[in-house]
Amino acid sequence: MAEVSAAEGARSAARMRLPWHWIGIVPFIAFALLFLILPTLQIVVGAFRTPAGAFTLENIRGLFTPSIMASYWISIKISVASALLGCLIGFAMAAGITVGGLPAWVRGPLLTFSGVASNFAGVPLAFAFLATLGRVGLVTLLLRDWFGINIYAMGFNILSFWGLTIVYLFFQIPLMVLIITPALDGLKREWREAADILGASGFQYWRMVALPILFPSLLGTFALLFANAFGAVATAIALTGSSLSIVPIVLFAQIRGDVLGNPHLGYALAFGMIVVTAIANFAYIWLRARSERWLR
């Protein structure tokens, strides 16, 4: 990464003959190296080292214990579920304000609210949902008193897979709305008319014209939402304490107090998180390259 940019910088500087042309970017590169790239590399390298400093795969092997694998699995499940539902509901709402015929006055407030809600994550979000769906939360009490439905007796728990997924949707849906609305605006009216004239049904238009065009944006947003949920720490900790062991919570406890009893296993755990989000994003880049081939 750093080598690439340094090499490119050197090359373009040589072409322009003035060496200070690339000096303008040195502060940024230095910042990125010191506070983004090197810290991450530090973790990656640590994952493959013994405490004495020799190369080892033992830390990575240490991840494949039932409890750690279970943490990854529940984390991935929550991230996939919240990203998928976020994409679906967010898409439906964005489609409503762009091509779905909702009145124009809905659009502005919805987009503004999405900007607020997508940034309303972390500790306060957890509080909001505890006050709503917690054991004495508003909705819990209303359902019990008005409809006689006791959701906690029915097995619902805010500190669970579905509980966390519902909470994460509060920032996932708005993020989807914000990202996909411009893409939906980019759908030309002519395409729809052309499809209509050729006798396509609404379903055919969406399946064969609109969705293939939107495919890269949809995938990209999904990957982003996935990483967003997978790395979320604050909401989960404020919501569950440490009763639900998703990966970020385990890692948090490990950094605080070495609960795994092996610092290098902690690096491996963090490395695993990077691998999962990296896979999600590379899958996106690869699929996007493929879909763009079809668009040409």
Add this chain to the structure above:
Amino acid sequence: MTRVWSWVALAVGVVYFALPLIGTVEFSLRKRRGEYSLDAYREVLGDPRFQETFAYSVVMALVTIAFGILLVVPTAYWVRLKLPRLRPVVEFITLLPLVIPAIVIVFGYIRLFNTSSILPLTGSARGTDLLLMFGYATLALPYMYRAVDTGLRTIDVATLTEAAQSLGAGWVTILGRLILPNVLVAVLSGAFLTFAIVIGEFTMAALLNRPAFGPYMQLLGANKAYEPAALAVIAFAITWACMGLIQLATRLQRHTRAQRR
């Protein structure tokens, strides 16, 4: 038919987003038994720990914004003007914080800048504050860079720079008195977004052991019943204010642009 489904989607969304907000407000008023009161708010706002941590986070946010502007505006400008071939690389780097979880980045900080390293930032309180500020700047980087870069796209950087240079302006003058005013609205939206991110940030501050607002909220949540809901309402109001200010800045710009024409 499409319109019906649109209304259904909107209605589902409105219910889903309205309920937690109503629930939180209602819960925050329930502290006094049998009647609604503002006791929880009074308790929170009067808590010296609240005032200290909130002030700490506000200062951190302001410093982060200043640093972010100093870092991002010259870089984005320079890349557009002189190093367009590097743009994909720089853009890729600025997007990395969206991919690498914050908890992993701060874990790397703890390891890289510990007391026995070359740059022992975590050794002192001031050093850790500095490190935390850099961490916040990293978290805000994707938003700040994209905002500024979009702002730069709307002006003709090369021509403006040449005009300024032929009038004898140096780089500091060009950046401070020409580029910055032209992308001010973009910078402001980046700044307010940074503020919204930093003010409630939990993970980095907690793991670096700094007395910020995020860890305070978490601690209160573990110990109190009604005060956390009041805090959530306050935090939501702050986020809302930040986004409102972004909208306001954008509208003011549209206004002045239209007048100029």
